[in-house]
Amino acid sequence: MPAQDPLSPQAMVTSNMTHFSPTFYLTGFPGLEAIKHWIFIPFFCMYLMAISGNCFILIVIKTSPRLHTPMYYLLSLLALTDLGLSVSTLPTTMGIFWFNYRSICFGACQIQMFCIHSFSFMESSVLLIMSFDRFVAICYPLRYSVIITGQRVIRAGLSVILRGPVALIPIVLLLKFFPYCGPLVLSHSFCLHQEVIHLACVDTTFNNLYGLMLVVFTVMLDLVLIALSYGLILHTVAGLASQEERLRAFQTCTSHLCAVLVFFVPMMGLSLVHRFGKHAPPAIHLLMANIYLFLPPMLNPIIYSIKTKEIRHAISRLLGLRKANATSWG
Secondary structure (H helix, E strand, O other), X not given: OOOOOOOOHHHHHHOOOOEEOOEEEEOOOOOOHHHHHHHHHHHHHHHHHHHHHHHHHHHHHHHXXXXXXXXXXXXXXXXXXXXXXXXXXXXXXXXXXXXXXXXXXXXXXHHHHHHHHHHHHHHXXXXXXXXXXXXHHHHOHHHHHHHOOXXXXXXXXXXXXXXXXXXXXXXXXXXXXXXXXXXXXXXXXXXXXXXXXXXEOOOOHXXXXXXXXXXXXXXXXXXXXXXXXXXXXXXXXXXXXXXXXXXXXXXXXXXXXXXXXXXXXXXXXXXXXXXXXXXXXXXXXXXXXXHHHHHHHHHHHHHHXXXXXXXXXXXXXXXXXXXXXXXXXX
């Protein structure tokens, strides 16, 4: 007897039964199945750029003693976060492309959404700490080495690592106790909490309110504090004597400011689409989710490689050393 397509009308009817810990089906790219192999090319390139770019940033910082400073420790933490975010979506997305494998068990879905949302909250927190680092460097340059120490960066890093996952545990675990009915189909190639919760057959007010409060007191609060930091930075920069000094001071923030925009703008767009765009075409939801998850890990290594002079010099030294070694062995 031929296997039944999980996305077929017959499967949709049988899935109307209530299930605890069900198997979900990832749509991936609805309506674009005919050109799936062409879509694979840009996604593969994005994964390749994100994973290799962030690994390269980590290698450059590790092998360059001059970059063993608090600022670049934070950049390493940002690269690790982007790496984790990329790897979190890799198995299911590539599974759809390579094997047309769309089903995901409930436990794996829970783990994936936990990782995706945890790394997202971690990235927001890292960007906040980096904004504080830039604030101290520009507003209190003589006290920078006293205020920003390696030990304090480690403490801040640990708080960043623990804040998101600990806060996420209750709503992710609660999903296991909900019954699910109707077509158990997710519109993305990965699991997101805000999508899975809509498939539950019971009142999910607690999860919805908890999720909203979590976003408000983590991501939104981080954004407000980052904006406040830049307001104070701009006030300090505006008070500098010469235009050259103002330009030099602001240039130290351009890479971080670009990273902030690349992360928060897609996140806000995705939140607005999920909250107010219920009648928007599925392609809009799909596009915003993919931009939010794939763009920051791909662009951050490029931004810091181009905009940060020390990273550029370290890359040149690293590549020059390897070229010299290759020549000597040749």
